[in-house]
Amino acid sequence: MNEQAYHIIQQMTRRWKHRHALAFLLRVIAVSLPLVVIAVLIFSYPWWWVPLIVSGTTVLLRWWWPLPVVSEIEISSFLNHRYPELQESVQLLLVPPAELNHLQLMQRSVTAEKITQIGTPPEINASLKSALLVFFLTLSCTVLVFFSSRYFTKTSNGRTAVTPVVHAEKEVPPAGISSFKILVTPPAYTGKPQREENSFSLSVEDGSVVSWTIHSNGVPPALGFIFNNGIVSPLKPSADSLSWTFSKTLSRSGFYQVDLGGTLSSLYQLELIPDKAPVIQVLAPAQHSSFQPGVRPVLQVRTSVTDDYGIRSVQLVLTKASGKGEAVSFREEVMEFAHRTGTTREQMLIRQLDLWQMGMKAGDELYFYIRVMDNHGQESRSDMFFVSLPDTEELLSLSSLTSGVDQVPEYFRSQRQIILDTEKLLKEKGSIPVDSFRLRSNELGSDQKLLRLRYGKFLGEENESGIHTPDDGHDHAAEPPAYGDVQALMDQYAHKHDNAEDAGFFEPAQKAQLKAVLEEMWKSELKLRTYLPADALPFEYKALVLLKDLQQKSRAYVGKTSAQKATLNPDKRLSGDQSKIRRDPSSGKSEMETEPAASLRAAISIVENRKLGGTDAAVMEILRVAEQALGQAAIRDPAHYLTALSIMGEFRKGETTVSGQQVRQLQAALAAIIGQTVTSPAKRAATGGLADQYFNQLNKTR
Template sequence: MPEQKGLHIIHSLRQNWLRNYLLASLLYVLAISIVIVTAGRLAFHWSWWIIAPLFIVLAILVYWIKPFRRISPLDISSFLNHTYPQLEESSQLLLLPADSLPLLQQLQQQKLERSIQTIPVPAAMHRPLKKAFILLGAAIVFCLLTILLKPLLQHADDTKVTGNATEAPAKEVILAGISQFNVQVTPPAYTRMGKRQQEQFTLKVEEGSVVVWEIKANRKVAALQLIFNNREHIPLKPVSTDSTVWTLQRTIKEPGFYQVELEGNSSPLYTLEVIHDQPATINIITPQQYTTIEPGRKAITNLQARIADDYGIKDASIIATKASGKGESVSFKEQQLNFPVRFNEQKEVLLTRQLDLASMGLQGGDELYFYIKAVDNHGQESRSDMYFISLPDTSELLSMSGMEAGVDQFPEYFRSQRQIIMDTEKLLKEQSGISKDSFNSRSNQLGIDQKLLRLRYGKFLGEESESGGHSPDDGHDHGGEFEYGDVQSLIDQYTHKHDNAEDATFFEPEQKAQLKAILTEMWNSELKLRTFIPAEALPYEYKALRLLKDLQQKSRAYVGKTSIKMPPLKPEKRLTGNLEKITPANEPSKNQAGDELQANLRKAVAVLEQLKQRKQLAAEDQLPLSVAEKAISEKAIQQPGEFLPALSAVRAIGQAPAAAAKQDIVKAQTALQKILATTTILPQKKNERAGGLAQYYFKNLSE
């Protein structure tokens, strides 16, 4: 029916439009996903299959977001009105059923029915499709370009790496009879590393890991074995009944090299390297190795340490030893202190603990030695250095023992420092009983005493006095009376005598440095005293006293008294000077054994050098070469990565010296050079002119 035709047309247009949009969106999504996957392949090595889920996800997203579903017939009709003037802006009439319309609209509807059939397909319908195709084409081109250029990009990256690539393994040479093989490595459980599998015979495994070889031969073989370090022959067990698949399991504990042997044919040597589990490393950050806590300070130290291990730390603790007493009555007490941290096999941990020495029972004169012990999860113990904290003994400091005898350089000054300390302690004891004003004034007075003491010391170092420089009254007195003509007394009044025996000091630089340190401590204590905090001045005073005592005792030499019993002296033999019975020791002559091994290795180097030119091996050269081969194989067992190529080279030379290649000879020589002990410069004899002419000339010259 004609009315239906127009509606039908509009509906079909709508369908087409929707279909085009859907297709276009799908193509867009495809293009975008291709681009994303290509970029991902370049950067993150994705596989191509990621396109499928990505496509689905993006398609759903786009379908949901893009509003083309919501295109209604009304939109289509308004578009048609817009595009085709012959529809006279009234195509929406076609959507309504004919019966519901008044006459004018019906007439219009009929008119439209005729005209709508003449309209062409709107071009705009295909536009999104065209755009989508173009974009898809561009995406595909981009994808192809990256695929083609990828090897070039990678090649450029490789050439940036100069020198030999030490990590890239050289292509392995595999026996002809082996068609397929794989090696499974299971590291020990405590390392918490997973199983891994490789298609290479060269192994680098953790110590104690289990290695399983699975080798598939291309035909039935009778026997297959692995030869380790040229010594152990271990046969593999067949898995399948037709003896083509063989397997072997082994726990690897030491490094070396091995080869596969198949019915008499041996493969080249493959290295077997072992990664050892290192014990934990302990690094103590505070305190310093030797610390002294002055009396007057609180006896508390903050211990901070960092422990690191390659697989995990199981436990760490402090072992502390307290030493108290002096002389023969020293007593030691050891105790173990723990850290307030739970260890559950971390690889790195930072530990802190406060050591309260007073609670451990340390008093003045005692010392604390401690070290940290750590256990890693393989059971290996390691310990740090020993750290020392000492609390000096005040009673010894304050005592006068050893001071009475001998020359006292500064007796009164020394006593003054002791006096200041005792006064400060008395003041602190009475602090609660006296008023604040008197406390402050007494503290100030002590500060003045300390200052005077410091100035007296400072004189030796030439420091300024309070009035700045020499005061004009120093060193001489204005007697007032002088005589005419007595020039000396006139001069005496105005000169400072620098060569006066009492004032003259001749200090060595170290003594001067120590005096300076004493002065620094006195400054600090004076500061604290003058600012009315005598409690804090105490440590400085003690330190000053300690340094003073050190300085004084430095020049003394202590000789211990020995008590040995000598045989009784014979007076008739004494002091005669008879030396007949004395025969000095005569050692028999010693001969340093020449190092046979080194001599043979040196000779082997010379033999190899000769081989470069002469393609044959003399009979006497076989021995040094075999000694060299043995030495290199010993080294190859310990360090297979370095010495294994040289071992293969030496073997190849030994088997076919006439066909020895230059690189093999050079490899063998490089390895020998590493093994040979280095020499130092040794004295040599110079060669003079051969022939008797020089002698003849010299003789006649001296006549």
Template sequence: MLAVALLLWPLRLVRPSIIAPRLDRQFAALEDSAGLLLQPGDTLNLLEHLQQQRVAQRLHTLRENGRLTLPVSWRTSLVVTALLGLAGVAVWWWPATQKSELVAGVPVRFSPAAVAAPGKVPARIVETQVRVTPPAYTHQPVFAPAQASFQGPEGARVRWQVRVSGSRRAVPEVEIGRQRLRMQAVAGQAGLFSAEYTLRNSVLYRLRFAGTVSDDYAIEVRADQAPIIRIQTPKPYTLVEFGVRPELPVRATLRDDYGLSRAELVITVAQGQGEAVKFREVRRDLSAAVGGQPAQANLLSQLNLPQLGLTYGDELYFYVSARDNAGHSSRTDAYLVQWQDTAVADSPSDMGMGVKVAPAYFRSQRQIIIDTEKLIAEKPRLDAATVASRANNLGFDQQSLRLRYGKFMGEEVGGSIGPGAPRSPIAEDEEDGHDETAAEHAAEGGDHHDHDHPTPPATSAIASLTAETDALMDPYIHKHDDSETADFLEPAVKAKLRAVLDQMWAAELRLRTGQLAEARPYEDRALKLLKEVQQQTRAYVKKAGFVPPPMPEATLRLTGELAGAAAPQRQQTLPAPALQPAVRAALRWLATTSATAKTNPADARVLEQAGTALAGAALQRPGVYLPALRALRELVADVRAGRPACAECRPPVERALTDLLAVPAPAPVAAPAPTRLAQHYFQELSR
């Protein structure tokens, strides 16, 4: 109203002398003569009097046509005023409506109150109200649970408000676990008390006032969970191949129980190779997708590899992190994106060079044997040319393998392998072509062994002045020009490896000539000798440490002796849980106390100790143990008063306490005694 008064205050300055010029400017039909209407008629001459009548007539016409109105739109103002009035009424009634909804009482069951004196009102809680205010970040409204046991979010404020009658000195209390909250009186309202508590963990509570105690009620706290992130695309490992557009969309789904506040994409770029790898981190803020703090959001971001500075052969790692309104954060696993490295094109000068860069591949001796057996099996179905070609290829593979092992003997070429080379005794005995060659030489010249051979010339080392020194150094010199001494193999290994090469030569000769069946024994002997050489050239290093003594297997095997053969057993005596004696004592009291006999108030302590164990179980499973806990409270109240224990409360308490007992160890069960018929049956069997 003050603002309206300030806006209307300038209207006090409005005068006819101010309105007349405005009308002359607004309406040309008045011919700038509206001021004549303000002049008295006796002061005007004839011409002014005629003009005054003319202007008055035109002004009347404008008024009838509705054009002569104030330059203010009252319709908009009236509509806005009406809406504001309705909003004011709603705001005026809203707190009262909300209060009426939140102060709805919840049913709370109390133990029987003490008998009041005649003429006095018993002290008791007549009404209980509960109000739960969730944290602001949850965006949940304040609510009033319909039951005394309820659920609430972590960090919520619970307000109990009770109305009492009777005693004015006693103050109600809220017992939460082992903590007692003393209620405060509400100012201006007699008999009204309130208390507040912040939820952190699930608890049990009850109300106390003037000796009366309510049943136990559970408050289940829902903990705030961290955000859940799921990356839909790409896959955990993505290879961007050559020719594919180097762009990848990153799509992720975020969920939270109350709301998301921040999202981020963290990218780590790895560039270079070997020890020259450089890492660089790039962070992208994706909080725009969670601007309204939704409980679920979809994120989309594009990975453009060239814009991130990547080239062929580089890679990047990325993950998505999110944070909720409570400050809890989570992140995904690292995802890898690799840009395929393209092969470097050779220059024209390199294209003409016949350099073989591919590694040399050799068939093993075992593979040659397998291929030979396969060719022997397929020989009846093949023509002679194909058999000869495949056999010659096998001979070439055998030659390559022989030359490969010949390098260990110091041979640079394969010329020393053959009939002219020194043969080992194994090859001379097994090669049947050797005797034929010797017979041919004997036939061509019978005196081949009778003539004298010239004495070979003396070497330069013997003829020199340092012959004795050379003879002493000869065993310790590694001679590359001599195949027999051009390696460091032991003499036994060297002799066996020479036999391997001889067998390979014999197998190669027969494979190249198409004698497949005759080549098989030489191939097998070459493989056998080769395995023996491999075993002899291995070096075994004995490990340092404990060496167990050898087992006397010869004296223990098949003897039936089981001493020390039992499985190891570990026994440990554990003390019973601390609450088990209290539970057993309560069950013993329930079993020995009659339901109709008077009780001893001192026995209430036994039941209270068992109630501690039952309260812990009710906190974990309130739906199962909470009714039993209430029944136990009634039993405690009856025992304290010396009354007979409640008969209806015994069965649920006994079942609950029995469930809390530890599982007994299994005990062996004695077999039942055999009947006379069974004894007679066994006697007949033993005959």
């Protein structure tokens, strides 16, 4: 019996250890699985990331959730606490019988008999159950996220690749054509190889060369393409007249038809994918930056450049400004970026500039921008960035701070002189009497007060306190205030007629900085009045820096520009062609404002009536005008209007097989064209609001 009881304790110990180990393994899988799915399957990280993720998760959980120490002694203590009927005697089963006395042996026998009756404690499986719950919840969420990401990725890909409605239906080649082959050769700037298309409707890169090869069933009399501009391009036949070829470089969007011996096909779109200009994002430095005196001016320029096909060159264009006043000289320099990382389409570039090595000195300024050119020759430029090197000598000069105000103030000490006198007083502190030191410090405080009041006048402050006195030169109405009227009592001592916020010649940002200057002067004056010139010195310097910064902000850099004249076409000169000259919008409503918009609205109603089954031959002229408008819109945007143009052609032919969905699509296209016609800014003369009100008042009086 005693041996069986000891075996039960050993079995509980092993089972508890196994349950804890299995629970830890399930937690590792529960945490690692979503990370692996997100990293490898969704973001396409390489598979060698899997062991790294699992190892890192194991170490983290091992530290955060350590495995408990399970031994036979721990199990015996647990059983004593869990089952009172064992009488705190389970540990006797772990001791050899030879080491126990007679009373302990009797208790050991009773405990061994009772331990065989308790069964397996439910706490052994508690950690495993919680781990299983976490594992299944994580597994369910991971599966849901994975399939959701696949679905949304598929949906977004289908949304970004703009698929016209024409492609939704299976394309049927015209009768008499057995097969065709279309080769698209993208231009060199794209870096894409030649590809083969299996549809007459094409979406190709701008400047691509498209080659058609059409095989006919018989020998047609002629085979050609009719493009949207009315140009008919015949195809070149082979020796047996069964194979026809044609090549064309596409430079604009539109549509075309296949003319097979007088039989016209459906309309096929020609959509061009334009080459976008490079995108520049400057990561460092800020647009306005400066270096403090004593710091080596080393500037790091970091930028990110992206392009849809490829980047040819990235340059840093620098302009260094030196001198003062009318003697300012500019020197331009172009630099390449030293460090490049990334692909040809997306690059991270870094260039470090040592302004001293570039020949710049204190007081100079640097203006730069980034110029990027892609493989197609398109150029993009970033914003202008400004870097200044403060001049320590100029920093202590305030001569041009008030250049915008033509006033000659009375004599007062400058902030530079107050700083110099304060530093001189600190140097002589040990060699002069205390009374003399305090007197000079108080005098500097008075000078700081006069300077503060002088700059306060630029903000409209009349005196230090703003409290009315009888001899201040202002005539205020002396009316006795009513009893209990606190505001009337305060008005006797306040200048209500003047608002300091609205006075002066400065912008709100300049006023805010001048207020900061006055605040620093207040602090400096306080320290000087309390005989602490050493504590006043930082506030004096800060006030000086704010003043000089305000002076520098008034400067502006305007880059030199040159006239860029448009290239004249000699074929159009002296031809007298005025077809593309717009009418004067002030002469009244143009034709595009009246007839097409009214015809398109009438066409929507006609389409609605024909959808209900009505027929009327008198509407053909209106449908013809609507078809012309759809044709012009399809040339600009074939992906959205080409299908509506085909449906309108079926209406004009009297087809009765047009579905309700096609009718709604045609009506939506006509409504979109009406919106563009009505809201076009060139249709109406630009008049002011006052003129409109005057015109409306005239109409009311008639």
